[in-house]
Amino acid sequence: MIESLLIANRGEIARRIIRTARAMGIRTIAVHSDVDAAMPFVREADEAVCIGTAPAADSYLRQDRLLEAARATGAQAIHPGYGFLSENAEFAEAVIAAGLVWVGAPPAAIRAMGLKDAAKARMIAAGVPVTPGYLGEDQAPDRLRAEADAIGYPVLIKAVAGGGGKGMRQVDASADFAEALASCQREAAAAFGDDRVLIEKYILSPRHIEVQVFGDTHGQVVHLFERDCSLQRRHQKVIEEAPAPGMDAVTRAAVCDAAVRAAKAVDYVGAGTIEFIADGSEGLRADRIWFMEMNTRLQVEHPVTEAITGQDLVEWQLRVASGQPLPKRQDELSITGWAMEARLYAENPTTGFLPSTGPLDRLRFPDGVRVDSGVDEGGAVTPYYDPMIAKLIVHGPTRTDAARRLAGAARGVQVWPVRTNAAFLARAAAHPAFVAGDVDTGFIARHADALIPSGQPSAAVLSAAAAAILPPAGDDPWRALRGFRANAAPVMTVAIEVAGQPYVATPDDRATAIAVDQVLFAEGEAWPFGPRRADHAGGAGDGDGALLAPMPGRVIAVPVAAGQRVARGERLLVLEAMKMEQALLAPFDGVVAELKVEEGVQVTEGTLLVRIDREDT
Template sequence: MIQSLLIANRGEIACRVIRTAQKLGIRTVAVYSDADAGALHVRLADEAVLIGPSPARESYLVGEKIIAAAREKGAEAIHPGYGFLSENADFAQAVLDAGLVWVGPKPDSIRAMGLKDAAKSLMSKAGVPVTPGYMGDDQSAERLKSEADGIGYPVLIKAVAGGGGKGMRKVDEATDFMDALDSCRREAASSFGNDVVLIEKYILSPRHIEVQIFGDAHGNVVHLFERDCSLQRRHQKVIEEAPAPGMDEVTRDAVCGAAVRAAQAVDYEGAGTIEFIADASEGLRADRIWFMEMNTRLQVEHPVTEEITGQDLVEWQLRVASGEPLPLRQDELMIGGHAIEARLYAEDPGSGFLPSVGKLDHFDLGEVGRIETGVEEGDSISPFYDPMIAKLVVHGEDRDAAITGLASALDEVEVWPVRTNAGFLFNCLLDEDFAAGELDTGFIARKLEELVPTADVDEELWRAAAVIALASENGDELAGFRLNALAQPSVTLSHRGERRRLVLADKEPFAAASGFRDEERVVAFYEGQAYEFSLASRGRVGAVAGDGALVAPMPGKVTSVDVAAGDKVSRGQRLLTLEAMKMEHAIVAPFDGTVAELNVEGGAQVQVEAVLARVEAAA
């Protein structure tokens, strides 16, 4: 068994790997950037090494620094986690060339499956069904559009080196193709250093089904059943579960068998995931599931597979990398119950899911289920990395029990002042179509308006906020607060411009919210959502940019500027594009008019609320 391990990653996955390694008696070494100097994964590891400035391209993406850190600390092996360099074949080879153990598949396997076009060709030869599309060498915009026109819209433009929803655009109309192609290529070049794309037919009732596979150096390959990752927003997975709802044994055997053949075709070792797209218009059927891509690493959603199989997949990775055979044979693996995972993001659904950054002054994820996180109260959410701050995982004897448990877990989430998507996730779980297993990848887009929590509060929540304020004021725990312990208890609160003096009576119902009070506010947490009430006699009004002034909604990098000062623009026209937390955000004209000011250029780094441009309304 490996004796010492460097984890070439950060956040919750680094913490996850460290815990299993330490359980096995393996010494752990963390690496960190300037932004992560006090991060949880650094505190958990036995040793830690600073590898560079905050931007990932200057730290976590610099393989030479990571290998140097391993040598400095005498680490025997390197685990890449997911993201960053986990699917970089050159880095894997460099690790091996340095005389270190690579906890992952062989570099040749990564290369074979790393480019989507080559992987699909290889899979077709191995008898694995693939989706129709164009994967040719001619990358001219004209040829790509011609192929898309021939396939028929809608189509999907995908970066061949992409992953995690990056470098991917759905195009519904021929007139939108060129803009989507430009945006996709920009994001792919920025995220992966490769702007080559392929075109696929977009399946109108798609389910995202993936199969966890594992191989070892002794020629053994097994699958650990399937996961359903159909609940996605902008191609980014939001809720994942195992097994897939509605999967019968015949279809399971077909798709899992295809996944094993795919792994065998590239002589695969270690953990990997074969991703399929299913046309679910008539339910899941073996003849309507096609290979999409292979992820040659551990997946974010691997805990749901662990929960239904009772296996520790990181331990499997470490044992395989140490030269051991797979811990179990295929006939020894079974499905037990149902598991669902929700990804908790630092983002504000009420503001278009813009990333939320800052210090976690209040951070409590409750005690329900399994919690995977890389932060604790007092830590800060940085603008430099992915906004996922935790994964909440619940296992139940069946799907209904797992849904109920995860909803309870989300109801217990308390995060402030950083905003999260917990309330949005809660609403997804309670949706009647989700409960019925009526899923596809367009689920969230179709229901977005009803899934995003509103900022409105009802009478019971007003009273709950008052109870929190009065309980805190009198030193009582909320659960033990008795209204009749005070003479005519009352408090004055303001919320979104509405001001109320609340006098509470014993028998008046109030929402089952939790929360806290400080000198300025009361924050109530209810069904995953945070509601702020001001204790001031008058509600404060935040700074608002003047008419036509466009401000940065978060810190980020200007990746494109599409207009010049003096240009005439139309309402909704894109003026520039801002990239933050690996996502692009279009800044558009608020109305018809003229660009009176343009204060940035391509490549500029901007801070939150910086005035980027100003549009004067047309006369």
């Protein structure tokens, strides 16, 4: 058995690996960037090594520094987690060449499945059904368009080396193909250094079904059943579950057997996921599920598989990497109950899911829920890495019960001052169509109006805020007599501010919201509140020409100057955070009266950036 393990990753997955390794008596070594020095995974490891500065390219992606850290600490093995270098064949080879154990897929398998066109050709040879499409070497635009025309629209253009939704375009008509192809190729070249693409038939009611597979060095391969990851936003998973809703025994056997064949075709060892796309227009059917790609690593959503099978997949990884056979045979694995996982992100759904960074002054989760988190209360979300705060994982006897528990877990999240998608997750898990199992990859777009919070406090929140600012009934005789005073209105009203805006509300002590230090937590949202200021003049916004920072970030462009005339819709400045750019535009024709920032400065959410005065007419 491996005795010492370096974890070439950070945050939530590093903590997850440490937890299992410690239970197995394995010494753990964390590596970290300078900005991550105080993170929980660093404290929880037996030893830690700083490998560089905050940008991943200067730390977590530096293969030389990772290997040097392993040598310096006497690590016997390296676990890459997911993301970063987890599917980098060159790094895997370097680890093995250094005499260390690589807790991951064989380099040959990573290469075989790393390019989508080659992987699909291999799957065809192995008898695994693949989506109809074009995988050819001829990348001439005319040839690609002709193939798309032959397949029939809509089609999907996908980067051969793509992933994470990058280098992917849906095309609905032949006339739109050329422009979409050029855009896709530019993005693919920038993201992966490879502009080659393939063409697939676009499935109109797509379901994202994936199968967890595991292989060992003794030639055994098993599956641990399927997961459904159809709830996505911009090709990024939001809620995952296991098993897949609507999956009957015949279809499950077909898709899981196909996944095992796929893994065997590349002599797979370790944890992997075979991803399929299914046409869900008539329910799940064995003849309408096709291979899409393979992820040659542990997946973010692996906890739902652990919940329904009762297996620890990180323990499986470590045992297989140590040369042991798989802990279970196929006939020893079964499904118990239903599990769901929601990804809690530091982002604000009411502003187009812009990222939110900053301190985590409050970070609380409800009891009775598995929470895999990379941060603790008192820490911070930085702009350097993925904005996921935690994964909320629930398990219940039925799908309906699991959905109810997930919605309740999301409602019970308390995070401040960083914004999160908790209320969005709660609404998604409680939506009647989701509870009924009516899910596909278009679910969020179809139901966006019902899922995205309005950004305005509800009547219940206002009532709770009003109640919270009043003294206890025992200290206030007028409050104690509310509704019973002679010759007085039966209802008391209170002037308050919530999220910086003035309101008049009726106190209600029965509200379920929780007030902590002038912040009200309700239904997964956080609302700062207090008594109405005497000088309150309302919040600044587009109407008065004051533009505030919609997210914390760095100003990367300021194309205007003070005193300059601007037209409505003209770009005033550009913010960047977590590799996302947000342009702020002039709300009307006018003159730049104030310019508060310059290129290169960091700003916090709500900072006044620029003010436009209307021109006299």
